[in-house]
Amino acid sequence: MGIYSKPVVFAVLSALVILIGTIVTVFIPLFMPSTQPVSPLIKPYTAIELEGRDLYIREGCNNCHTQTVRPLRTEVLRYGEYSKPEEFAYDRPFLWGSRRTGPDLNRIGGKYPDSWHYRHMQSPQGMFEKSNMPPYGWLAENPLDTRYSIKKISVLGYGYSAAEVEQQIADYKAKVTAASYDSKETRDQVTPEKLRNDLTEMDAMIAYLQKLGRDVKNLEAKK
Secondary structure: OHHHHOHHHHHHHHHHHHHHHHHHHHHHHHOOHHHOOOOOOOOOOOHHHHHHHHHHHHOOHHHOOOOOOOOOHHHHHHHOOOOOHHHHOOOOOOOOOOOOOOOOOOOOOOOOOHHHHHHHHHOHHHHOOOOOOOOOHHHHHOEOOOOOHHHHHHHHOOOOOHHHHHHHHHHHHHHHHOOOOOOHHHHHHHOOHHHOOOOEHHHHHHHHHHHOOHHHHHHHHOO
């Protein structure tokens, strides 16, 4: 009769075998380098890009926009090169999504100039008459809060020092407030005069959008 006549022992041993199998096939691979590909061409988000990503999550943008291009001919033709595992190495949490109320944004970085994004955020219907995206022009009326940027970078382990984070913030502020900024005219149109010399939430959101897929273009160019 053996073990089959002892239901309690059989249940315990069965559970133990399943547990061991789960650990071996699921949890151990999670910590193996082969399941966490990292490319030197994929750079961690800068402080401003990370703040923009947090705003993107806060506003629920990922509810309508996916960030993963599947390896299907129709998707590659529409959105660009299909998504690679290594490009999500610094995404915590990932924002792949499952709905496309709006277009996929995983290759939006560099597709349009900053000025296009300022106009689009201000009035989506001004760019696309039938767009159902709500306007986000009010983001330009909110100063960007960077008080916790250093802490966020540290917790996420991006490897930037406090001085580097502060420099990233200063450099991006200098970029978008400079008279030579190529999108200055459009930025000034959507940004209140009192905030034109400071960083706004819209600046950070656009910095994040311009990051999406940008490194992958470099990755593909190296092949």
